Amino acid sequence: MNWLNKLFERRSTNHAPGGDSYWQDFQALRSGPVNPATAQGVSAVFACVAAISETVASLPLHVFKGEDKARQHPLYRVLHDQANPEQTALEFREWMTAQVLLTGNAFARIERGHDGQVTALWPLKDVQVLRLKNGSLAYEYTDSTTGQLVRLLAHEVLHLRHRIGPDGVLGLSPIAVARGVIELAQAEQQMGVETFRNGAKLAGVLEAPGALKAEQRQTIKEAWAAHRSGATPVLDGGMKYNPITQTMEDAEWIEARKFSVIEVCRIFRVPPVLVGAQESANYSNSTEMARQFVTLTLRRWLLMWEQAINAKCLSEAARRTYFVEHSVEGLLRGDSTTRAAFYSSGIASGWMLKSEARALENLPTIEGIDESPALETQVATPQPYPSKQVPA
Known part of the structure; x- marks a missing residue:
């Protein structure tokens, strides 16, 4: 890309104080x-993190005993x-x-x-993980109230991890691993900020009929600076303003910004359409990408929560009876016509009960509904979406 190449070409050039201020800012960045x-100052990073964390936190997380929800279990409320x-459960899980x-x-x-x-889960910050002499793990942090160093043993800490790193204990940070991608996105963003803040964008040129003296140049410069502050510019002495249309370098910068969004989405495995990159989106593939978001992106994070909670918050004896699982039916259910056809097919084939279909739709229970005659034949035409009103 020409604009990016020019930026890096300047890196080998010596600049005197007061010279190319933009490149100095770029180097500092x-x-x-x-x-x-x-x-998180990069909008694509913030959007990807929000898309995953908000969705995971908003999904119902239940404690089950067999096939039934164990609402009376103390962990269920937590x-x-x-x-x-x-903190509410959503706020805690989102953070x-x-x-x-x-x-x-x-x-x-x-x-x-x-x-x-x-009875409660309290988030911790700035935690140091230690390997004790007996081989077990310990976690140390500074209590914000007392200022004292607190050490917790492994069974006292819920530890969620991204892909485990070489030490076999701590997870790898996507931000650290993909530092170069984030750096480039920041540089492109900063270029846009400096361009509009300092007037670096060459929107046009002033054309004088003849050569100008140094005093005249300074006067024109001050007048044009006043125009940028809101004053109306006055051109005299036969001067003309010639606007410049968008250059190819401008277009390449815009395309590079779009590509950086795609690169960030690759890091977090988030479909670009979910963070506002709509260039190649339409109704058909947007629906499919939303499904892929659940099956390919969220699945890993949901299992991380479930397995960590089962391992740390339930005893070995309790795990034989209880388990923790998310409810993702709401994200996968699709439109009402598709759901009605799915339920009708399941009931007709005998692998789903009418009461189970109503439960998935959060409809009230109807006593004896499963005892009514089953559908004798496969339903060819989807039935209307059931109302959530209690039947008379």
Whole structure:
């Protein structure tokens, strides 16, 4: 790309103080840190993290006993309603998921009651992971209230991880692994900011009928600067303003910005249409990409939560009876016509009960509905979508 090549060509040129200020800013940006805070300044990064963390946190997370929801289990309230006295379950799970996406790890202190059941989950920041002499793990953090160093053992911490790194303990940070992609996106963004902030965009040129003296140039410069502040410019002495249309370099910068969005989406495996990249989107493939988002993107993060909770928040004896699982039917159900045909087919084939179909649609229970005669033949035409009103 010509505009990008020119930027890097300038890197080998010596600049005196007061010279090419834009390139100095660009160099400063490249030498600055790429961390979770600065990375979220890139809109595509923020959107990808939000798409995954918000969706995961908003999905119902249930504790099951066999096929039934164990609503009376103490852990059910912690995961479904209130994680701790200060955070709802959604707020806690959203923060934890975002931390894993940005740093590769998320930690929470497990608070238990006298009976050993989990009563609260408290998020932790700035945690150090240690390997003790006996081979087990320990987690250290500084208490924000007392300022004291606190050490927790492995069974006292819920540790969520991205892909585990070479040490076999900590997860890899997508931001750190893909630093170059984030850096380039930041550089392109900063170029746009400096362009419009400092008037670096050459929108037009002033044409004078003859040569100008230094005093005249300074006067014109000050007048044009006043115009940029809102004053109306006055051209005299036969001067003309010639506007310049968009150049090929401008177009390449715009295309590079679009490509950076695609690159960031690759890091988080998020379909670009979900973060607002609509160039190649239409109704048909947008629906399919939304399904792929659940099956190919969210599945990993949902399993991460489920397996970590089952391992840390349930005892070995409890795991023989209870388990934790998300409910994703709401994301996969599709439109009402498709769902009605799906339920009709399942009921007619005998692998789904009418009561189960109503439960999936959050419809009220009807006593004895499964005892009514089953459909004798396959339903060729989808039936109307059932109403959520209680039948008379």
